[in-house]
Amino acid sequence: MSADGARASDVIELRDVTRSFGEVVAVDHVSLGIRQGEFFALLGPSGCGKTTTLRIMAGFERPSSGDVYLRGRRVNDVPPYRRETNLIFQQLALFPHMDVYDNVAFGLRVKRRPAAETADRVRSVLQLVDLAGYERRRMHELSGGQQQRVAIARALVNEPAVLLLDEPLGALDLKLRLQMQRELKAMQRRSGTTFVYVTHDQGEALAMADRVAVMQLGKIAQLGAPEHIYSRPATRFVAHFIGDTNIIPVTVRERGVDGSAVLEANGLRFAVTDADARPGETRHVSLRPEKIRIAAAHAARPDGHAGTVTDVTFLGPLTRYEVSVGEGVRLVVQTQTESEEHFRRDDRVSLSWAPNAPVVLKD
């Protein structure tokens, strides 16, 4: 703990930060700490407050309440040009009246660094982003991916404590996007810079980030490692937003001392290993389609739930079934096309899953 109470391991920390624009509360009591050297993703749908959160970190928005700490120092009143953060804007905001070199050298020049040092650092950062030889190009003479890399170089050359990126790949087509994802991740590892990466694309967040914060309506719905958020979503919103899932409304019937419970949903009764809920409560359960085993009715396991296939979709390596079980509960099931048995519409089947597969959600 430093003198004013920020955790020393966090490069940047938001403590109970709220930002409202008139009636709209863009960021609602957000607290989070970002660790040195990590790749942190802020994930959420459009309008959930990601950009505002990032702009608060960069110093372009002041919190209406709450505090921002940068390397343990409270920076609420520090303007952007005196913060050790750099922001990569969604529209890149490259200077069109300058060439690549001048764009990248901009930060060092306004900080009056010696010319030789500036030249050195610009050269090595252009190497890092694979743009050596492009120094004299104007912005309109570059491809989308190259402009992207200029923006990254222009920020990285300042060796910021944190690099803030606002949907930096949003404007690129899918193929370039995937390539740039890999490159960005590699650059982050090579430079050791802390990245805060805003995106509304869950695949991007899961693929790149060490930790992810899922935002909803200005609040952080869940924060954790990608695998954890995927396998143990906290709310219906998170479960839905991250990947495909079955959300089943349930009532808690019994609860054991070890935390296990028996749940019931429309004639479907099943046990779960871990449920933080009281008997009689109604909740929702998330059950990922690939966690459900499907078998022919005659080969049913004892814990199997009898059902009927109502729809089949062939997805190449995967096959997706819709199965009606219990009294009209529809579950989506996903199987490996190659390695598993195939079924057709109206086939009688039996579904089963491990007791740790269903996740009892908070809402």
Next chain:
Amino acid sequence: MAAAFAFVARRRASLQLLPAFALTAGMFASAMLLLFSYSAYTFRGGQLTEEVSFLAWQKFFTDPFYFGVVAKTLQLALGVTAAALAIGYPTAYALTKVRSSKLLVAAYIVIFSPLLVSLVVRVYGWLLLLSDNGVINQALLAIGVIAEPIRLIYNEAGVVIALVHILLPFMIFPILSVLLQFDHALREAANDLGANRVQAFLRVVFPMSLPGVVAGCQIVFTLAISAFVTPELLGGGKVQVLSRAIWFNVVDVNWPLAAVEAIVLLVLALAALAVFDLAARSLRAMRPTGSPRPRRDSPGGFIDRALRIVLFAVLAFVLSPLVFVVINSFNGSAFNSFPPQGFSLQWYRFVLGYAPFREGMVNSLIIASASTLVAVAAGMLAALALTRGKVRGRGALNAFFLSPLVMPRVAVGIAVFILLIRLRLFGTTGSLVLVHAMLSLPFALVLTSFDETEASIFLVRPSNTTLPIQMFLYLEQYQNPTLAALSTLLIAATIILVVVALRFVRGAELARLVARR
């Protein structure tokens, strides 16, 4: 009949272009050619002869007096351009910071109001403000800052002040339109990279607004280089510029020398245009990569307050001559004295009774409305053909139609004057209508092809016509509040005209037109 239709259909574009072409070729191009040819005539012993010689050219290029005149002309235009830029840039910048749309609309109207008021009225306003017993000197004397009046007028300072006043909108507008398109994210990017407000302005905002600066300087310089009324009335005979030399030579019937001077002025104007064009071309690579996005609120500070003060100072500067003209029109004294000595309507009575003004007013109205009709009709037809039809040499035609705009007014004036005299049409109302239509055509063309019919109100201003000439002549001889009364009537008429015209434009559309953001 069918054949005739087919012919019209096939030749539609050509027929649409015909009126504008006839007007520009007949009134402008031929007059300019005639002017050029006059430079080879001979003026000897106070007589104009048709003997071909290059005496006028020789005189112009060997007499050091003319070298001085050219130098003075360039120096004045440069000074005016620099001053207009120094005032216009901060003003345009301050306008982009204005949040209140009411204040914004008011500021636009004030800044552009000088364009709606006759040149002579504006010059007269400066006489009232700057003369020895004018408002500024009397105020300074009253508070004891000075012991005796300081010379603000009948010297170069007065001319520069008045020219800057008149040309300021032409500087502000191009800069403003570039600044309004500025992508606010670029300023934030500069801040983010460590640049404070001043550094961000110097390294990003200003360099990116250079195309607007160049465009503004180009217009102001080109207009300043050929200004005539202002140096003539406010220069006290000391500001010897080319346009005045032309005027005197025309009066002396030394047309060959006047022609040479007009050609030199033309060449200077074209050279200036070319230089500025070159500068503009070298800036063309500066296109933003993203599309401009609405700015977010940034905290106001000392700089914003300073800008606000600059804005109000400029608005006061722009408005003051017009305000004092109105005040002075009720002056009880005959000597433009300030503060006014009592309240009187005598000057209004005199204006309405003074025959030259009455006739001038009637003539002005006839000529203004007729020439506007001709120009708008010809301009709209030409714009239709140029924008919709398939016309070969569209660029060249456009340049041809717009060329009267580029030529110094004094040069055009003397050329048309000679042409009309040769055609024995001088002094006829019809010829004046055609001249004014020719001068208005470029505006009509530009305005209609940009689909801003509302802006055509600028064409119906009661200036440029014979009433201002009467006023000009009067102002050269007498100085009493008569002109103030007449000017106030003109200002009132203009306001009524603008208000009526704006009635036809829906409020929201006006706001869009004015605010453009």
